[in-house]
Amino acid sequence: MSQYYQRRIASMETPGLIIKSWFFCIVYGAIAFPIFYVFAFKPPTVLVGTLVSGFFAVWGVVYVWVTFQKTLEYWKFGELQLKLMEPPVLGGELAGELHAPGLGLRPVMIDLMALEEVLGTDSKGRTTRSEKAVYRRMHRLRSRGGRIEFRVPVPDEPEIVRGEPYLWRLRIRADLPGMDLDRTFPLDMAQGTRRSEPPVHERVGTQALPDAAREALMTAAPVDVSGIAAPAIGHATQEEVRDLPAPVSAPVLIAANLLLLVGVLYWGWRIGDVVILYWVENLVIGAMHVLRILFADPDAMRSAAAPVQSTGGERMAAKTALAAFFLVHYGGFCAVHGMFLASLFPVRGPMGVPLEIWQILADRLREPGALAVIAALALSHGYSFARNYIGREEYRRVDIARMMFRPYGRIVVVHLFIIAGGLLLQGTRAPVAALLLFILLKTGIDYTMHRRERALLSPEGA
Structure with a gap:
């Protein structure tokens, strides 16, 4: 009997995130809806103002609807945890299961992504984060009575670059009447053993280099970087x-x-x-x-x-x-x-x-x-x-x-x-x-x- 790798991962969707979404809807609606009401129903009616304010009001309705759907989804399924059967490793397989009562026998999409983190600054000078996908593969399977079992391949070079601090995500989606199951789980991907491939000096074509340069590349000693401090990136505190x-x-x-x-x-x-x-x-x-x-x-x-x-x-x-x-x-x-x-x-x-x-x-x-x-x-x-x-x-x-x-x-x-x-x-x-x-x-x-x-x-x- 196989031993499970006892690792449970909670989804990134939390009650706090839903509360923040509702807060945004309330603030946005408190601005957009009264403006639309004034232009549409208070004389004199201004056509241009009604059309433009109506555009922003429609977006407010969309925000409310999406947040309402996410709230219903979380209310039905609650906090879901992904159970991994073994540690995920580059070049290996990602195997796990997810229990979602009420899912039944329905098609499920498994989306494995590797994201690159991009740092920037906002208008207040604070560090901001954005994510850019460098790898993405989708797999289709079927749940079994609310139990989703999957085993999908994990990429390795040259599809991704080893040593890069990618953000790995696993997204699980299923279409349901009235609402959809949509959860994302963060993954801690281990480097593992590199697949069988030529040495680095051969892959970069060092045979075309002079003998002295090729020998220096192949026998170069490692560089000690322990004394080099990484630059600090973060938010300025109120005191600062x-x-x-x-x-x-x-x-x-x-x-x-x-x-x-x-x-x-x-x-x-x-x-x-x-x-x-x-x-x-x-x-x-x-x-x-x-x-x-x-x-x-x-x-x-x-x-x-x-x-x-x-x-x-x-x-x-x-x-x-x-x-x-x-x-x-x-x-x-x-x-x-x-x-x-x-x-x-x-x-x-x-x-x-x-x-x-x-x-x-x-x-x-x-x-x-x-x-x-x-x-x-x-x-x-x-x-x-x-x-x-x-x-x-x-x-x-x-x-x-x-x-x-x-x-x-x-x-x-x-x-x-x-x-x-x-x-x-x-x-x-x-x-x-x-x-x-x-x-x-x-x-x-x-x-x-x-x-x-x-x-x-x-x-x-x-």
Whole structure:
């Protein structure tokens, strides 16, 4: 009787992951659905706003449906554990079983993958991870009364490279009425014994080398690397962020934000005027982000790397396409966001009629005070771009494939703060002092996010 290798592996799908998915759905829905409701059901109906906000609302429904399906799947099958019969080894076989009550006699797909980990940085300077498949094989079999038994081959050279720290995954899927079984299990793959093959010096063609070079390659002594420390990669802690010297660009950012205090104190601005100027700042951030994408180091396109080396022109074309896509997507997002803010915090014209967001923007560009604030915000972000992104060579450390998604996190945080704080100020008819406090708190949010972004990309400050 064969002895089982007593190793049980829990799936990567956990209750915590489902809770995070529902949290994302709630936050996304709290933003997308009210905006769609305002444009679709509150007079006057704006066709463009209804269509664009409806697009984001549909995606919200999709997110909810997918999360609901994953919740039902976990509710039915619970925590599943993969049982391995022997240690998985390169060049050998992966044998194991999985018990999934209620599966019955159904087709099952076994998907064995080797993933390469790609490191990058996000907009806050933190290390990010992405995965690229370097090997993938799918096998079809049938379960037996809720018991899945499998034995699949594990690759070896030349399909994969020995010694590389691949992330091995085993994905098990089965189609069921109403929901699908879909679980992924991490594997610890041992190197094992290399398959029978020619020595390395023969496979690389050293016979064509001079005798001295070939002998040196075949008899080379191992190199002692025990005294060489590996570079540390990780997140900056809150204490490390606080201990960083105050960057020069941070006071510039604060000064630009505090110009709004002048508008409140001397030009009589109210919450609607301030909120619209914060929306204009989002447009400035989007414009600067287009420059970030275009100026990013082509070699930083690590998560989008292809097996075939692309030329400089092809990489520039890819960056231009990413920038164009970001411009359209982000522009549409800001347009809907602006129309929503204009309806929530109306600014009335000479006849007392609420103005459209584009009319408000044109009016602000003709007002010297508002134009000065917009110019100051643009100069602040432009200075940070020149000082940090170009001067500190942050463009060499970015992951351009993720670049287009970075401004949305800031918009969500600022949007929630503006909506909550703005409605509170508007509903309580707060005095000027409360509006000044609102501006100071928003400036504090900007300062904190700016410091976190500099934490790893520019650890010396800027």
